Amino acid sequence: MFGIGMPELIVILVIALIIFGAGKLPEIGAGMGKAIRNFKSATDEHEKNEKKDAEKLEEK
Numbered sequence: 001m002f003g004i005g006m007p008e009l010i011v012i013l014v015i016a017l018i019i020f021g022a023g024k025l026p027e028i029g030a031g032m033g034k035a036i037r038n039f040k041s042a043t044d045e046h047e048k049n050e051k052k053d054a055e056k057l058e059e060k
Helices: 006-020 025-059
Strands: none
Touching: 006 025
């Protein structure tokens, strides 16, 4: 997974906990989840539009 092992993940999580605090981490996680979901839906929509455009070109 991107060359990141368990020790590196633990260090990243500890640093995030120190910087943001325990109260903010759930909010940050929820915001990141929404951002990833929105990005995925936008890319899926883009791919669907590309396929429709390709089909229209093939019909002509």
